[in-house]
Every structure is written in C-alpha cells, then in structure tokens.
Amino acid sequence: MENTYHITYERSIPERRPDGFQPKNARWSLRWRRPTPTLIAEWLGVQGVEPGGAAARDFLTALRTSMDVPDGPEAWEVFFCPQDETGRPAVVAVAYWTSATAHAAWSCGSRWAGWWHSPARLEDGVGYWRETIVCPYERHETIYSQPHYRIGLGRTRESETVEITTNGYFGAMRDRIPLSAIDPLESPLGVEVVQGPPLDPRGRRIIVHSPLNTSVIRSGQFWHDSEPEQAADYEDALRPKLDRGMDHLEEHASTGTIFLRRLTNLDEHGEPRRETSIYAVLQDIAGLEEWAARHATHKAIYKHQIAKGLEYGPRRDVITWHEVFVLPENNRFEYVNCAPGTGLTRIGPWTTPAA
C-alpha cells in the first residue's frame, strides 16, 4: 500500500465506524500505482432492442471500432438489460478511463464521437443514452469480497487491490470516500427524489447536467467460476434477496434512487455470463445508507453474505463488489430519442442543443 496513490483528509466530520470495531470478513479496495486524480466511466445504452437486433449490432460495431485507439478506454464491457427503468430492453456498455485528458480527446475526436453526434441518431428508430461519469478520486470508493477477480474500474491500468478494514459496519461506504472526512456529501435537493414535470425525450436530444452529489453505484455479482453448491445458493437464495432489495429502492423515492438498471454481462459472442451488475443513480447516498442500516430487504442480503463468508471462508467463490461515485456538479447525462422516464430526464433541469 505504501506505493499506491490515495487521498486522506484530517477529519472534521466523525467517522461512522464504531469504536474498536473489527470487521468479520476480509474486504479489498482498489488503488493505483500512480496518481489517478480523475476516474471516468462512460455508460452507453441503446434502448428498445434485444442483443441480437440490428440496432444493437450497429451500436456495438460503432463502439468496437472506436475502442482500440490511442485515447480509447482502458477497459470496457457489454451488458444486456432485460428491462430498463422504462420497461424496455436495452444493450448497455461501460468504458473506463483514468486520464481526463485521454477521455476528453476520445470524447471530442474519436470516430465514435462522430457517430454519437450525428443527426442520424434521431432517425434510427431506437433510443440512446450516454451517461458520462467524471469523478475526482476523493469522491469515489470501491469494495471487493476477494482480491483477485478484476472487473469494472478494476481493469484499468496499474490498478491493484489492497486489504481494508473500513467494512462491515453501517456507514463504511461513506467512510471509504475520502472527501467524506470533511464534506457531508449532501444533495442541495435533499434525499427524496421529486420528479420534474413530465418531459417527452422522444424525437430529440435531452441533456441533464447533474446536481452536486448525484451518486452512481455499480454493484456487481460474479459466480461464473463458482462451484455448483455456491452457484446454486447464489441463484436460488441470494439473488432473489438482492432482487427484492433493488425492487424496494426502485419503488421508493425516499431512498434517493432516481433510477436503477439490472445488467447481465455478455461475453464476446453476445452470450450472457454468470455475472451481473446493478447500476443505480441516486440523488443522495444518505437514502441508501438508511435503507442499508434499517430495511429488512437489506438485512436479508447482508446476513446471507456474512453467513456464507464465514461458512466457506477462503473457498467463498461468489464474488460481490461495488464502485461508488459521489459526483461533483454538472456531469453530463445525454438522451437521444429515449422513452419518457429514461435516466436523469426524470428530474431535470433539461437542456437541448441550440442552433
């Protein structure tokens, strides 16, 4: 850990860790062997198609031909979302950078940029979204249930996992975010999400620049290499509990959840892997913390995880992890011909390109 980059502040806000607390299960976080002051994730989607559909193929072709370039992402993945926040199927990709300069060059000058900004995108008969997460290091945290399997941000250059002890208590997520030591990370809009007036994003581009402390969480589950007993336990026992928890978040604006997507990783042939992620955008992480600390649906997930960790010890092979970004203001969320209720179009304020 000595040679990895990290930020710490002398606390003006007390940590949440109870005095003398020691976690029951080992956990890891991501670090980099060089300064990474900015972390970037581009979340891209095509709405209203299944993975094999023509629009999905065109979308993925446009991406694939733009990824392996000098300023391209360090890692990227493809998912299927059977039902997005509007009930439509979607094909989704995420791409990661650890250089704001490389990302901006790609964003302005790549072949993909030309494809994305083309007026033709409004005529494709599908919707598209582009949710660009540009996050200072001090506003992020990650946690992994084991140190070896790497996915998401963990596939960027010169990253490694380090063991932590900031886990296993309520508030640990916040404590892991360096800025939380000196900043309450509150939304200026409060925790409860109030949807804006109805907006119809069909037939046009709508851009939402996010309010301060809008938070993005990607929570992942990997059981591709699990032994049959643990895989069965995940699919039959843990996954239904996760689903009920996500249902609760989606259905309750008081949790701060603006929207949530359930994603299944696709392999290079477009086939589903035994690997999934929840991608959620929150107005304020305090609502998620409240749910985690008090709600039965989270207690069920949490107890199951701890019990299986203790039961299998180092043999535990269902891997869970997440990455969280509590964003500065004005991250750009763009929607092209999307269905009403897609993404941040739910809250506004909206803008549209001017000519």
Add this chain to the structure above:
Amino acid sequence: MENTYHITYERSIPERRPDGFQPKNARWSLRWRRPTPTLIAEWLGVQGVEPGGAAARDFLTALRTSMDVPDGPEAWEVFFCPQDETGRPAVVAVAYWTSATAHAAWSCGSRWAGWWHSPARLEDGVGYWRETIVCPYERHETIYSQPHYRIGLGRTRESETVEITTNGYFGAMRDRIPLSAIDPLESPLGVEVVQGPPLDPRGRRIIVHSPLNTSVIRSGQFWHDSEPEQAADYEDALRPKLDRGMDHLEEHASTGTIFLRRLTNLDEHGEPRRETSIYAVLQDIAGLEEWAARHATHKAIYKHQIAKGLEYGPRRDVITWHEVFVLPENNRFEYVNCAPGTGLTRIGPWTTPAA
C-alpha cells in the same frame, strides 16, 4: 507552511524551472489552513448598462440581498467594465466560495437563484451572464507581488499567503498548478480558438458547458494606496503596456484567448477604485505561455515589473497578482438575452433549456 493545505504529485512531466534558477523578486501564493479541495468563483454580469443605470441597480440589489446568508459567498466584489467583448458597457460581480456544498445550496436555494432563473430576466431589456467556475484545488494557482493586500480568492476564510520560489521564469505559472506535474493540461480542441457558427443569444438563455482545460485567469492591479511617484508610473507607463498586451491577446485566436474583459473595481458607493482586473477565458494556457515567453508586448510588461521591483524593493506599492483556474470539463457558462459574441457563446457547443 507546514499547517496549510496543498497538493503535490511526484512529477511524470518535467518542471519548466531552469536548473538552479533563483527568482529575482519575492512572490507569494495563497494557501488555506484547512483542506479546500474545491474553489469556486461565480462571475455575474449585466450587459448594456452603466453602473448608475436602473438595470445595474436592480442586478446589484438582487445580489446584495442574497449574499449575507448562511451558504452565501465568503467574499464578493463589484466592477465596471467599460467595454465588454462585444463593445458594450457592463456591471460585473464576482463571488467566491471554498465549499462546493455551500455554493450548491446557494445556487439552488437562494433568493438570487429565484431571481436568476425567473423568465422575467428575458424581458428586462438587458443581457446577463453567469460564469460559474468550480475548480479542484489541484487545477489552480495564484501569485501576489506582496503578501499583505488581499483581494479575490484571497478574501476567503482561513486563507493566508506563503512565500514561493516558483516564479520569475517562463513556465512558472504552469509549474505552480499542482496537476501540471502529471497532466499536460491540453485542450482537446487545440490551442487556437475556432469560433463556432454564428449564434444569436438575444431573446433566450444559452448555456455552454466548457471543454476540458478551459482556463480562467483574473489578473489584478492595485495602486489605491500607492505613493504618487509609483501611482504615476503605473498609470503613465505600466498600464499602457498592459493594455497593449491585452489588445494582442484579444485580437489573436492563436493565443488561445476566447474573450477578455477589463474591469475596474467599484467601491461601496459605486465609485471606481484605483484597482483593476483583467478577466480572460482561454481555451488552453499554452497560447498564453507562448505569448509570455516570446511576444514583445509581454516582454515590455515583464521588464517593467522586474525593474520597478528592484528599484523600490520592499517600498514597491503597486501590487500585481493573479489567480488561474484550468478547469475540468462542463463548467457552466450561462447567457440570458446577451449580444452576439458574448463570452463562451463564441465557441459552443450550446444548449438551451428544454421544456
């Protein structure tokens, strides 16, 4: 200096300081006695009026009644701009915060926010701008020719000046920006400014979210308390040289200058002080560096300053200083009923509120 907040990175990009260089004149930078990861400046303007005009009074009243509130700015100033970048007179204000949370709360919830967002602003018969600079600490630098007089960002809470030796050579400005140790700070658009297609911002709100590394410089001059000889030298000899330098920047897109405003501080009675600032927005600081290193108009300013510093020594009482912000992407520049050519409307991409 031990107890002040600062960020340093192990360099992967060489510093510009020549080997063994020692500056001829003492200089100071600003630090804070607590972590200040985000620095904020709101630049606000009313276009097309003189200081005494009704619209200027209404604008300043709206501001004054919103400043002394819990989340209000830590410091603010008022200026007159005899000719803005479109040739019109303007009354300008700047307000500073060192808390992103306080700023966002003010920005969303203050009385001023209600005034600013009101549709009535489009009917006032004047233009308005709001250029909101939200800058990570690692992307800023400041320099002062003496340690005691405080203005601009230097009036924020728990700030102090510390003596530096990163001054007096070409490239020192870049070397003082902490991130420059590991990041080239290049614009994805290159150095030379290419104006967008003509856009008419009259009669509507136009918002530009700035490209990565758009830079804002406020360069200040203070001779209010100068002895007559030095005041006369400033007004008769140095100021004309500064003016010619600024003319050059304004007239040459190759310097990276998008626009530039010459501002005179007003006192509490609305009368001009012997204190001025240049406020300039640049696409890439490399163009400014090139001008500073090579152009005759800068050499004239630079030589004059060094000579007067050596001539008067500690008696030198014409104070010069600047603050520079090399911004992350998507800082918000908003224009309401402004004249064509105002501010970042020159470059786009533009958006406008959607309903």
